[in-house]
Amino acid sequence: MSKLIRGIVPALVTPFDEDDNLAVNRVPALVKNLLDANVSGFFVCGSTGEGKAMTVDERKRMAEAVVPEVGGTVPVLMHVGATSTENAIDLAKHAKSTGADAVSSIAPIDAPNDFEAALTHYSAIGEATDLPFYVYWFPSSGSTDMTAERFLEGLAKVRNFVGFKFTDMNLYLFSRLVDQSGGELNAITGPDEICAAGMMMGSDGAVGSTYNIMPRIFIDMYESFQSGNVKAAMEAQVKANRVLALLFKVGPVTGIKEILAIRSIPVGQTRSGYPRITDEGRETLRKGMGAFDFEVA
Template sequence: MRPNASESRSSLRGLIAATYTPLDAQGRLRLGGIDPLTDHLVEQGIEGLYVCGSTGEGMSLSTAERKQIAERTVAAAAGRVPVIVQVGHNCVEEAAELAAHAAQAGADVVSATCPSYYPITSPDALVETMGRIAEAGGSLPFYYYHIPALTGSAIDIVEFLETAQSKIANLAGLKYTDTKLHEFQACQNVAGGSLDIVFGCDEMLLGALATGAKGAIGSTFNILAPLYREVIAAFEKSDFAAARRAQLQAVQIIRALQQYPFHAAMKQILSWQGFDCGPCRMPQRKLTDAERQSLQEVLSSRWPALGIQ
């Protein structure tokens, strides 16, 4: 998943962690937690940071908080890996403000979901909406964040890209978070393959690689980067049996985590690994004491490499 010489410098490649937002026990922003987690992710081979997305609870944070997170992450990354700031908002002008701020703060890329309260019912309307946000980011590459399970968007994403590629000047690509590999492949074919289509479903990384993925953004990359690097390395050597084994292990761990409030469980694992991210903010709930004990027992007994004692 390395770029070749002909690929755009704005292309996102390799494993990109959708970062968690550190909060204190009362759910208040704890910016000091960003620095050690960023250093750890870079050391683990992460090649980019996707900030304030679904994983980072962007939709549960205020505009002021999101600006602080963007600034601190850019500073913590210190140019070692690209920082992608997700600015989607139900208020388009708030999203545009966040995009402009991301550019000023030194981010490398802007990304945005579509507004989700009032449904967008046509590709043209989505192009116009995303165009306003992308324009506010100036010259920064813009990636639309396609996650229909959370936004409820029923827009044909291929049709959107076909329209947007000639109307949004800084459109660089798409964060594709869905399970339709045939659609993912069709997206890669738009505009002669000139757009960068980044995959966003951790459980299906191997399938995405086989369908042409060069980069992926994921939540579980925070705790399983070495395992996903095994998937990629085995795939690149055409050792598909080894790639399947590594991918299956990731699938099994994710299935175990899905028995709990997922992001709360992920933040708990990071805390056990020495990176205190606190609880999730409402409306997501905290783990109960019983869930925390159960999670610890499951992980320590089945996957000791996670370092959970």
């Protein structure tokens, strides 16, 4: 089976203006910056993209802005997960109409640790279009004792299911999923801090937040691993994790948006209701970024 995602895919931040409104006019610069870095795709309106803080209409407008801007050069995956399955189906159908390449969804927010409810939700989305469907896996997407066998048996019934974004630190489960699926599924890791480890466990690529600000570090990591230079891949991961440790002090998404602003790619603050960077956090970020002995890019 041909796999849609291979390589490094930014979980795209969503730009807002100073009044907290969606600012699609800021999408072109954001997308161009990442295309120039040679990323392998875009994951839109997920957790990093603050999708759950956006209305259905705003998420549609974001799709309408990103897909044409990317112009078919790399795949665009639209996250369509929503509190209601009806909204998720609506978003999936809209994603298809924009020319997006695939859709993805988290499990229903109001049914944590209920794998059967998640399967019902996924099945409805899978039936809504003919787009490839990716499960956006969190630990809360199923039971605490989830096995690869149960996961694969359940999802085998979901139409158009082709892979998963694994946002979980349980690399044992990840490796079992890769192994038990015979490598047929498009296996993508989520946590940036274990990107290289995921590659060693058989990932095809990764979707991550900090790829918005340091795509080249992760692309170098991926290319090093693909060429057999595991040592260089791990060295790149160590660099990335130094940046991540700094971002964790101020809040990852708000920190990423602040760094983009410093680089003259304005995307606004995180949306009202989300943690926002303080003056103290801004100073911590600026000092920390200036102290690295490598380029964060």
